[in-house]
Amino acid sequence: xxxxxxxxxxxxxxxxxxxxxxxxxxxxxxxxxxxxxxxxxxxxxxxxxxxxxxxxxxxxxxxxxxxxxxxxxxxxxxxxxxxxxxxxxxxxxxxxxxxxxxxxxxxxxxxxxx
Amino acid sequence: xxxxxxxxxxxxxxxxxxxxxxxxxxxxxxxxxxxxxxxxxxxxxxxxxxxxxxxxxxxxxxxxxxxxxxxxxxxxxxxxxxxxxxxxxxxxxxxxxxxxxxxxxxxxxxxxx
Numbered sequence: 228x229x230x231x232x233x234x235x236x237x238x239x240x241x242x243x244x245x246x247x248x249x250x251x252x253x254x255x256x257x258x259x260x261x262x263x264x265x266x267x268x269x270x271x272x273x274x275x276x277x278x279x280x281x282x283x284x285x286x287x288x289x290x291x292x293x294x295x296x297x298x299x300x301x302x303x304x305x306x307x308x309x310x311x312x313x314x315x316x317x318x319x320x321x322x323x324x325x326x327x328x329x330x331x332x333x334x335x336x337x338x339x340x341x
Numbered sequence: 342x343x344x345x346x347x348x349x350x351x352x353x354x355x356x357x358x359x360x361x362x363x364x365x366x367x368x369x370x371x372x373x374x375x376x377x378x379x380x381x382x383x384x385x386x387x388x389x390x391x392x393x394x395x396x397x398x399x400x401x402x403x404x405x406x407x408x409x410x411x412x413x414x415x416x417x418x419x420x421x422x423x424x425x426x427x428x429x430x431x432x433x434x435x436x437x438x439x440x441x442x443x444x445x446x447x448x449x450x451x452x453x454x
Contacts, residue, residue: 231383259441270345270432271384271445278441316383320441326397327436328374329443331383 229254229321233332240307241340248302248335250317255295261329262291262302263316271316275302307339345446347433353452354423361419362449366435373416374443375408377401378430387431390416391438423453 230253240246250260259278263271275284275291277300283292290303300317314336318329346365354360366373371392376384387406389397392413402408405424410416420427430450434443 261442263445268450270347270447271434273442273444276442318383326386326389327372327441327443328386328389328397329376329384331385333381333383 229257229319229330231317231319231330231332233315233317233335235335236333237336237338239338239340242307242309244307244339245303245305246307246337248304248315248317248337250300250302250332252298252300252319252330254319254321255298256321257295258320258327260291260293260300261318261320262289262300263318265314265316265334267313274315304337307337309339309341312337312339345433345435345444347431347446347449349449350447351450351452353454355454356425357422359419359421360423360451361417362431362433362451364416364418364433364435364446366415366433367444370435370437370444371413372436372438372443373410374434374436375416375418376432376434378432378448379428384432387418420451423451425453427451428453 232251261276262274277293288305314334316334318331373390375387378384390410430448432448434445436443
């Protein structure tokens, strides 16, 4: 059974800092791994999706890496801004079945101080 | 707005009442998912539809919960005899066969008093 863990649970940084969010998963037979952003009381916005055959994906100031052998993914945010403040969730999609259900971590609450 | 739409956004009900939520997926998306998110946790899978067929239900979906997707378009999630433990954000997502990306709605926040 896939289990996804995220550390830290919360992070506060001053504006302009680079930061790394961590995601660990127990079953390396993943199909892909996604990073989402969730603003308070809102739904989820997909940020980056890394296929199992890929090592990393980049979008603007965001870079996500994937290491299946160690069961880890990281989300790197460069030059953080107050607008980056949100909860960041990672989710694994495993092989097998037709459902494509996502298994989520508990999230990292990020606060970027101006 | 062409995104996933959920209604209502907020629902407050008394314990024991029945509630129904609606999800309108992105047009042409044949896959539809329901997730539940409690405070401080990540979303947990509840159920999945491909077109009008409900293909998987989580063990989290007790017999008080029922979901439908008539005609393979919008979906409804009904909770009968609500309990305080049902208080959560109910999220709907849709996707297209062949795409791995699920698009999420803003969710329905249920509070059971």
